[in-house]
Amino acid sequence: MSAALRFTPRTLRAATFGWASLLGVVLLAAEPGKYVGPMDVVASPDGKSLFVLAADAGQILVVDVAGGKVAKTIACPATPTGLAVSPDGGKLYVTCGGVRGTACVIDAASGQVAATIPVGHTPFGPALVPGGKRLLVCNRFHNDVSVIDLAANKETARVKAIREPHKIAVTPNGSLAFVSNLLPVDPADSYNVAAEVTVIELGSLATSKIRLPNGSSSVQEICVSPDGAYAYIAHILSRYQMPTTQLERGWMNTNALSVIDVAEKKLLNTVLLDDIDLGAAMPWAVATTADGKRIIVSHAATHELSVIDAEGLIAKLKGMPKTIEEAKAAGRYDTQGSYSSVTVEDVPNDLAFLVDLKRRIQLRRGGPWGLVKEEGPLVNGPRGLDVIGTKIYTAVYFSDAVAVVDLEDKSYYPVKLIPLGPEPVLTVQRRGEMFFHDADLCFQHWQSCASCHPDARIDALNWDLLNDGLGTPKNNKSMLYAHRTPPSMAQGVRESGEVAVRSGITHIQFAVRPEEDAVAIDEYLKTLQPVPSPHLVDGKLSEAAERGKKLFFSERLGCATCHPEPLYTDLKMHDVGSKGQYDRVSEFDTPTLIECWRTAPYMHDGHYTTIEQLLKEGKHGSVTGDVEGLTDQERKDLAEFVLSL
Secondary structure (H helix, E strand, C coil): CCHHCCCHHHHHHHHHHHHHHHCCCCCCCCCCCCCCCCCCCCCCCCCCCEEEEEECCEEEEEHHHHHHEEEEEECCCCCCCEEEECCCCCCCEEECCCCEEEEEEEECCCCCCEEEECCCCCCCEEECCCCCCCEEEECCCCCEEEECCCCCCEEEEEEECCCCCCEEEEECCCCCEEEEECCCCCCCCCCCEEEEEEEEEEECCCEEEEEEECECCCCCCEEEECCCCCEEEEEEEEEEEEEEEHHHHHHHHEEEEEEEEECEEEEEEEEEEEEECCCCCCEEEECCCCCCCCEEECCCCCEEEEEEEEEHHHHHCCCCCCCCHHHHHHCCCCCCCCCCCCCCHHHHHCCCCCCCEEEEEEEECCCCCCCCCHCCCCCCCCEEEEEEEEEEEEEECCCCEEEECCCCCCCCCCEEEEEECCECCCHHHHHHHHHCCCHHHHHHHHHHHHHHHHHCCCCCCCECCCCCCCCCCEEEECCCCCCCCCCCCCCCCCCCHHHHEEEEEEECCCCCCHHHHHHHHHHHCCCCCCCCCCCCCEEEHHHHHHHHHHCCCCCCCCHHCCCCCCCCCCCCCCCCCCCCCCCCCCCCCCCCCCCCCHHHCCCCCCCEEEEHHHHHHCCCCCCCHHHHHHHHHHHHHHHHHHCCC
8 A cells, every 4th residue: 555545644634624724614733642532423302413422532522513513512520431312402321431430411501410320340332211211321341231210310220231232222112122242252162153132121121132143243333223123233244264365355354234123033134344345344333314214334444434225125135035945936046146145144245235235435535625535534433423314423533523424415425524623643652543443454444453353352253364374273362461471472473562563464454564554553552551350349359359369379279380470471382281173282372361351262262261161171270280179169269360350
């Protein structure tokens, strides 16, 4: 990729002043490192205002739709993570904070916090139940959902989700809630590994689950159609069982929309949002127009929107033959390849299924600002979105702006921007974060680094990356402390995090990039900090974890021999008896145990889904101590300590 296509502070500045002058506003450059960081946008019920969740600024910005500018800012008591608006537009429900998360009730007119309701660890995706009496909140790292009585401003129940719940969509009649769970919980070396959707019966709070197709991970957002008939889920559909020898035709990662039949509470089918030779990386938000006729998906890594004909999609999915025999009877089966999908089973692998039903709208390179393609992306990192009439409003994280797309505008780039603050001046770390989430670094834009490493952590899948030989799949590793704990990769084939970053660009993204891009990614990854464990009690070890700590550091077990403080790794290779059927060596790198509570499944092949299972069935630690002699309680205590790190 030529240097002319790279997104730099200089090109961003030039582009920003171009559209700023066109809109009749003057923007000064922001202080480096100071950003708005818009993550979501919710329209007021009357369509006159937009409420923008500005995560980095710690605010809710109120945008005047008619004027196209920020009219007011509302300070949040902690970092905002999610936003909902009352039916009358008078109240905002904002989730905030981390370990001690809260749901805040804010008066939209005055900006005053009317109530602060304690919820769980890192709350996300607040959703109002129709009628306005209850609020649902995802507690991401407690893996559950808070049910809040808004009359009493009090949490009344916790409902178990699956893994890292992110977003909630409630049916119009208020009977069901669908919860997206970011990651799978399966052993990574099993045949089928997939994330699942939690379904909550809002009357009884009983739950069930709907499994997405094999390879489904990074499940971000979910919405329900206005008529309550279907739920739409945006996610990545990984081809993790293929060796990563190429990227063409979605060989490694594809990007998908799954459709759930609400009445049946089951998956109808999954369609791909990519084209045959162009990926649509990192689908993020999903919404519909008010009439339900169009589905809108934002793509965080390819800086675009997909607009899908909902009626045409449902009709096509329902008309698909279930068997070859049905296809032959319907005249849809021939030997000339006239139909890319013959039966329902073919649909999730069909890159042409949406060819007549989808429009991809780029949020960059061209448009009303008079820019030419060579000036590079103007809009980078679309996240949450909402729709007012025929206009889509999308929060654009790295550009500190809201992109506006009018669906009735048939021009090639029907995009305008609403700036949310001063022009962002990107530090090297911010550029690295942007590159990590940018599919411009990838051949045909199939994926970004974050496609396999959401939040720079893990996707819970095994990948055959070829760096240690063909046919040796290894579990994905977190990027936390990757530069402090060399060597990299399970077999230590990369001597440092720096080498691993550059090898990833070359051999996983299949791209050639300037050295400065890799340096920026290095610097971003070095800024990562561990999230406090949900197993801690008021920031301290529980009684069980304290007992486990004594066991961990005891001569009896000797866990600290290979996992010494402070990083809980000796940075060495060891044979711990974990060689599997596909492995050609017996020694593997000793990973840090910091934040291992969020990196299941465990070991280089992802065979164990819990630490207790690793200790009991895997007999991990038997090389240095008496792990097999642990009682059930001791094993639980030891696991509790490790999960508290």
